[in-house]
Amino acid sequence: MTSPDPRPRPGGRSGRVRRAVHDAGLELLEQRGIRDLTVPEIAARAGVHATSIYRRWGSVERIVVEALLERSEERLPVPDTGTLLEDLTRFATEVIAYARDPMAATLMRTMAATADDPSLEQARLEFWESRVAAAGVMVSRAVARGEIPADTDAARVLETLIAPIHFRLLLSHGPLDDELPTRLARAAVAAIG
Known part of the structure; x- marks a missing residue:
């Protein structure tokens, strides 16, 4: 007998990462403006690897606009x-x-x-x-x-x-x-x- 699939968490890890990156990007944007933002800074503030951000978003502008x-x-x-x-x-x-x-x-x-x-x-x-x-x-x-x-x-x-x-x-x-x-x-x- 197989157990039922566990219910997925709302957003799960991917949703938490997305929210953390978005929040970090917006906080830094408000502090310094888009021209001074870097992916490594957003990654550090969000607590994720910069390579993950580059792979998913590609650029600071994409993060900020999204x-x-x-x-x-x-x-x-x-x-x-x-x-x-x-x-x-x-x-x-x-x-x-x-x-x-x-x-x-x-x-x-x-x-x-x-x-x-x-x-x-x-x-x-x-x-x-x-x-x-x-x-x-x-x-x-x-x-x-x-x-x-x-x-x-x-x-x-x-x-x-x-x-x-x-x-x-x-x-x-x-x-x-x-x-x-x-x-x-x-x-x-x-x-x-």
């Missing part, structure tokens, strides 16, 4: 208010609140500074796809309620909602006033047609 993207996913819950307009308003409000956090600002600067790094392209693509999948639920629910057409493109709705926030944060430095989430949500709904 850690920052994971952190942003944790901090941006998807609302469920019963209407698309209110869901989008609350989501935009959360994006703005998150963007005001120093770590989020670091994420945006890092993503912009490493935009031409092909090794990070996959991380950015995975992040966007995961955010569309998660936040796209707002669009799916609105379709099910009959608020919007069934062929509504969730990615386009999110781009319409979020792009102006990033534009103001990174380029124009325009205000992120309290009325902005409502204006952006209305524009996103109007763009659906």
